[in-house]
Amino acid sequence: MASDTATGDEAAAGGRVNFNTVAAAVFITLAVVLFFIIPGQIDKPLINLGGAGMSNLEAETFPQIIAGAFFLLGVWYLFVSFRLRQRNLLRDLNLEAITNVLVTLVIMTAYVWLILFLGFVVGSVIMVFVMSTYFGNRNYILGFVVSLAVPLLVFVLFTKPLVTSLPPFPVDEMIPNNWVIYPPLKYLSNKSIF
Amino acid sequence: MFESFLGGFAILFNPETVVMTFVLMSTGLFLGMFVGALPGFTTLMALAILLPISFFIHPLLGIPFLLGVYKGGIYGGSIPAILVSMPGTGAAVATTFDGPALTKKGEARKALEIALFSSVTGDLTSDLITIALIGPIAAVALLLGPPELAAILMMALIVIAGTSSGVFVKGLLMLAVGLFLGMIGQDPIGALSRFSFGITEIEAGIPILPMLIGLFALPEIFVAIEKKATEIIDAASVKISGARLSWLEFKGCLRTIFRSTAIGTSIGMIPGVGQVVAAFMGYAAAKSASKTPEKFGKGELEGIAAAEAANNAVNGPTLVPLLTLGIPGDNLTVILVGAFIAHGLRPGPQLMEEQGPLVFAILIAMVLANILFIFIGYICIPLFAKVVTIRKSLLLPLTLVFAFAGTWVFRSNPYDLAILVIFGALGYMAKKLQFDVTPLAMGFILGQPLEYAFGQTVILSSGNLVSYIFLERPITAAIIVLTPLITYLMWRRSMRLRRQFGAEE
Numbered sequence: 001m002a003s004d005t006a007t008g009d010e011a012a013a014g015g016r017v018n019f020n021t022v023a024a025a026v027f028i029t030l031a032v033v034l035f036f037i038i039p040g041q042i043d044k045p046l047i048n049l050g051g052a053g054m055s056n057l058e059a060e061t062f063p064q065i066i067a068g069a070f071f072l073l074g075v076w077y078l079f080v081s082f083r084l085r086q087r088n089l090l091r092d093l094n095l096e097a098i099t100n101v102l103v104t105l106v107i108m109t110a111y112v113w114l115i116l117f118l119g120f121v122v123g124s125v126i127m128v129f130v131m132s133t134y135f136g137n138r139n140y141i142l143g144f145v146v147s148l149a150v151p152l153l154v155f156v157l158f159t160k161p162l163v164t165s166l167p168p169f170p171v172d173e174m175i176p177n178n179w180v181i182y183p184p185l186k187y188l189s190n191k192s193i194f
Numbered sequence: 195m196f197e198s199f200l201g202g203f204a205i206l207f208n209p210e211t212v213v214m215t216f217v218l219m220s221t222g223l224f225l226g227m228f229v230g231a232l233p234g235f236t237t238l239m240a241l242a243i244l245l246p247i248s249f250f251i252h253p254l255l256g257i258p259f260l261l262g263v264y265k266g267g268i269y270g271g272s273i274p275a276i277l278v279s280m281p282g283t284g285a286a287v288a289t290t291f292d293g294p295a296l297t298k299k300g301e302a303r304k305a306l307e308i309a310l311f312s313s314v315t316g317d318l319t320s321d322l323i324t325i326a327l328i329g330p331i332a333a334v335a336l337l338l339g340p341p342e343l344a345a346i347l348m349m350a351l352i353v354i355a356g357t358s359s360g361v362f363v364k365g366l367l368m369l370a371v372g373l374f375l376g377m378i379g380q381d382p383i384g385a386l387s388r389f390s391f392g393i394t395e396i397e398a399g400i401p402i403l404p405m406l407i408g409l410f411a412l413p414e415i416f417v418a419i420e421k422k423a424t425e426i427i428d429a430a431s432v433k434i435s436g437a438r439l440s441w442l443e444f445k446g447c448l449r450t451i452f453r454s455t456a457i458g459t460s461i462g463m464i465p466g467v468g469q470v471v472a473a474f475m476g477y478a479a480a481k482s483a484s485k486t487p488e489k490f491g492k493g494e495l496e497g498i499a500a501a502e503a504a505n506n507a508v509n510g511p512t513l514v515p516l517l518t519l520g521i522p523g524d525n526l527t528v529i530l531v532g533a534f535i536a537h538g539l540r541p542g543p544q545l546m547e548e549q550g551p552l553v554f555a556i557l558i559a560m561v562l563a564n565i566l567f568i569f570i571g572y573i574c575i576p577l578f579a580k581v582v583t584i585r586k587s588l589l590l591p592l593t594l595v596f597a598f599a600g601t602w603v604f605r606s607n608p609y610d611l612a613i614l615v616i617f618g619a620l621g622y623m624a625k626k627l628q629f630d631v632t633p634l635a636m637g638f639i640l641g642q643p644l645e646y647a648f649g650q651t652v653i654l655s656s657g658n659l660v661s662y663i664f665l666e667r668p669i670t671a672a673i674i675v676l677t678p679l680i681t682y683l684m685w686r687r688s689m690r691l692r693r694q695f696g697a698e699e
Contacts, residue, residue, distance in 0.1 A: 019627060020364075023627060027367055034374070037389075041388060041389045041390075041391065042381075042386060042387070042388045042389070043386040043387045043388070044386075045384055045386060058384075059381040059383070059384050059386040059388060061652075062377065062381070062645045062648065062649075063374075063377055063388065063389075066370060066373050066374055066377065069370050070367075070370045070374070073363055073366050073367050073370055074367070076363050077363045077364065077367060080361070080363055084361065086360075086361070086628050087628075088626070088627065089625070089626040089627070089628065090623075090626045090627065093420065093626075096420075096421065097420035097421065100419045100420055100421075101416055101419065101420065101622070104415070104416065104419050105615070105619070108594065108615050108618075109615070111594070111598060112598075112608065112611045112612070112615070115598065115602070115611070116608055120599065120602070124595045124598075124599075127591060127594065127595070128588075128591040128592060128594075128595060131590070131591035131594070132587045132588050132590075132591050133587075135419060135586070135587040135590060135591075136585070136587040137585060137587040137588055142588075143588065146588050146592070147591075150592050150595060151595055154595055154596065154599050155599075157247075158250075158599055158603050162247065162250040162251065162603070163250065164250055164603035164606075165603065165606055166599060166602055166603060167602070
């Protein structure tokens, strides 16, 4: 495949060393690391099963082939990389894009925590409302209605017809049982719709 | 095979499930069209986030549901392409050549209807061809032993890796990453633990569902949020105007539709090419065959018919290599593999032998889905036209809700949410560094069967692999010898198409 450089959409060449060269170096390093970790990361059989002894085929054989292929491809990529004229699209990201992606990653991480501690519905309401507001929704009533309705619908869909489980709202831990909203919330929770 | 085909009817029309099958297929079509009609939301994303729903229902309900999403999504992309010149999916880019021009002329209704009828005609015809082909190919595939299967899997993986991205070696490297990730867990022969790094949650392997959703849905969300929702389409500007499509106008496009269907069907059977190229090829063929090529690009009905029939005709035939050999041809069918595997059905020759009637039931459902397709599409055109105007700021977080819920219900394990986010970030980085993640997903899915077939081959060879293959397995030897040549030819063809059409979803 000599004409690997002919990729069409590429624009800036940069220097001889470019992001592809760095990526190739990373792949080669990973291949070497893989070779080193294979012996320690693959269990040894206590007895020979499945004809393994008969054929000299071990659990390490395929990983070694892949590690070898990884290394050779990495070297090939390294040589090809000097001639590649691809644009590193990460460099095209402006401050707004980087901020938005990072904010979304933070929101996702927080969402995992919210789901685990407040249940799926409440966690999703908070996440959807915050994220939609951050990304430009200024109709707060609509935003809240959608934030509440869709997670409730998804919760009911997965817990009722599909008979699976999503984290429920921990009613007993979060709401004192003498509060007015406790009985209806407890009822909904028992019916697996909250 | 014919008995299996007849058995498929019996399974599909089982009174206990038939209604639900069609209800779910209709739901899938509706959701697919809905997502397809949203500019910036791809069919791939829709399939990835709706995949979990199919996990918890019978395969006869779940897989037709996903096929509905697939078909509907490819068609749905044409709606914003025609109305606001923004293709809902990459497959609809060629539709923007003539669709918006017709809208400007006040003939949007006609354009949307020809898109629908061409899509359904292309889809239906190619589905019928798929059913006709799948039996004989599966019968041949059944004669293959482990050495042949290993060689075919290897060849398919290399071809797909080579043709999926612009740079051959980058595709192969992603394939190697996928094969490595597929090795995490247990080896398929001795069931020995590999590469778990002491993390108990991955001792059985990386769960496929969070990985697929992460790789295919989250990067689309990241790309969509790079800009805040400033580009809001004004609802008042989206109008479906003009007369309806007449029978004579549709009849006038029939030759083009069938030409594009033939192009789309052929492309669907070749791994790694896809709907985008099919649509462009169909369009180019229609233009060169037309007596009035100068009208193309200025609001020609045939232009829409050509692109839409071709891209929808790809849908059915992509299942041929998948169901007969277990090879998914593109990223959309990779997700379908996830659905099959979740039900304990691993696509490949054995599946056709063991579950032939069920596979045919799914395929027959796919053909019948076209009837629902035309009804839902026709009735809901005005609704989907409004979908174009829905704000991204509300839809993107809701997509996350589906992605996280779907991941959670898989094993109810918080660790899976971390896997989802990690693969989402990996997919986004890969996109930005111009790596295609499709070979990674294929390597991950096909790595285990490849290793198993390879292991069986080594055992059969009694330690003398080379002489066994070249002296006793001539078909395997031929595949191995021809792999570089076929790979090169496919790669060259894919590069030519890429240069010609700049086609990349």
